[in-house]
Amino acid sequence: MVFQLPMGFYVGFLNRFIQVLPRILLCYVACFYLPCSMEFLQLDVMRHAGLEESKAGVKIAGRNINNLRYADDTTLMAESEEELRSLITKVKEESAKAGLQLNIKKTKIMATTPIDNWQIEGENVEAVTDFIFLGTKITADADCSQEIRILLGRRAMANLDKIVKSRDITLAMKARIVKAMVFPIVTYGCESWTIRKAERRKIDAFGLWCWRKILKVPWTLARRSNQSILQEIMPSGCSLEGRILEAKLKYFGHIMRRQESLEKTTMLGKMEGYRPSISPLVSLSSFLPHSILQNYRLQLKHFYV
Numbered sequence: 001m002v003f004q005l006p007m008g009f010y011v012g013f014l015n016r017f018i019q020v021l022p023r024i025l026l027c028y029v030a031c032f033y034l035p036c037s038m039e040f041l042q043l044d045v046m047r048h049a050g051l052e053e054s055k056a057g058v059k060i061a062g063r064n065i066n067n068l069r070y071a072d073d074t075t076l077m078a079e080s081e082e083e084l085r086s087l088i089t090k091v092k093e094e095s096a097k098a099g100l101q102l103n104i105k106k107t108k109i110m111a112t113t114p115i116d117n118w119q120i121e122g123e124n125v126e127a128v129t130d131f132i133f134l135g136t137k138i139t140a141d142a143d144c145s146q147e148i149r150i151l152l153g154r155r156a157m158a159n160l161d162k163i164v165k166s167r168d169i170t171l172a173m174k175a176r177i178v179k180a181m182v183f184p185i186v187t188y189g190c191e192s193w194t195i196r197k198a199e200r201r202k203i204d205a206f207g208l209w210c211w212r213k214i215l216k217v218p219w220t221l222a223r224r225s226n227q228s229i230l231q232e233i234m235p236s237g238c239s240l241e242g243r244i245l246e247a248k249l250k251y252f253g254h255i256m257r258r259q260e261s262l263e264k265t266t267m268l269g270k271m272e273g274y275r276p277s278i279s280p281l282v283s284l285s286s287f288l289p290h291s292i293l294q295n296y297r298l299q300l301k302h303f304y305v
Contacts, residue, residue: 045098051090056087057077057079057083058271059271060269060271061270062269063265065266066087068133073134108126110127111127112141115127145198147188147189147193150202153182153206156181157178157182157213164214171214171215174214175233182210187243190244191250191251191252193248204239204240206240207240
């Protein structure tokens with residue numbers, strides 16, 4: 001789950017434990033059971049390190065969160081530099097007892113405020129402004145614009161050039177291929193995005209570029225409106241921005257239907273601390289009602305005007 005941290009929160013990234021496991025477990029390296037095995041092992045390490053009872057961490061709706069785990073990736077969170085150093089030291093000691101070794105060279109630290117030099121037991125830890133976690137780029141300022149992979153989408157569209165130019169494939173089939181092979185690349189992880197007006201314009205421009213490429217309608221030679229392009233390519237569909245909003249609503253509904261979950265807590269809970277007064281980002285729960293109304297107006301404009 002991606003969420004914005006208030007000013008002054010530190011996030012430490014413990015990436016890729018070097019495993020020293022019995023030989024019997026080595027056969028599962030390429031198996032999908034490995035994440036579950038590593039999860040049980042890391043959960044045992046966190047319990048022995050006392051992270052569940054520790055007061056260090058990020059407090060959301062009264063719930064203390066100081067670690068996120070998946071397979072061999074672990075993220076530790078704290079409100080101060082001293083608390084974070086204490087968490088990492090405890091995890092490192094308990095990991096050594098379980099036969100795991102912390103790779104300091106692959107360990108990163110990220111803070112929402114500037115940080116220069118940081119050390120763990122005399123070893124330097126690299127300070128970064130962003131890192132990749134489960135395929136998503138986490139940034140210090142919670143900016144989602146880097147997650148919009150328009151350039152990769154253009155490359156994928158270029159690879160479909162033969163299909164786009166083929167006269168044996170119907171227009172409806174071409175549109176389905178673009179929706180299945182191009183749009184998912186651009187909108188990967190869009191359920192957690194908080195995009196601004198500039199990003200929405202880029203997304204809409206990319207979607208229209210794809211449809212004009214299929215229809216062989218250039219931007220300059222043919223003076224056709226965007227509404228006519230959308231009406232021809234998908235008379236009963238929605239724009240790329242509408243697809244993103246639909247994915248957000250599905251994910252939001254999935255989270256809300258759960259009784260107790262970390263995702264629901266981080267999405268609806270209040271956080272301690274303060275947010276910057278200059279252009280703060282809107283939370284996802286506040287962004288959705290406005291987006292629903294805006295998308296409804298877009299649908300009326302595109303298909304009924």
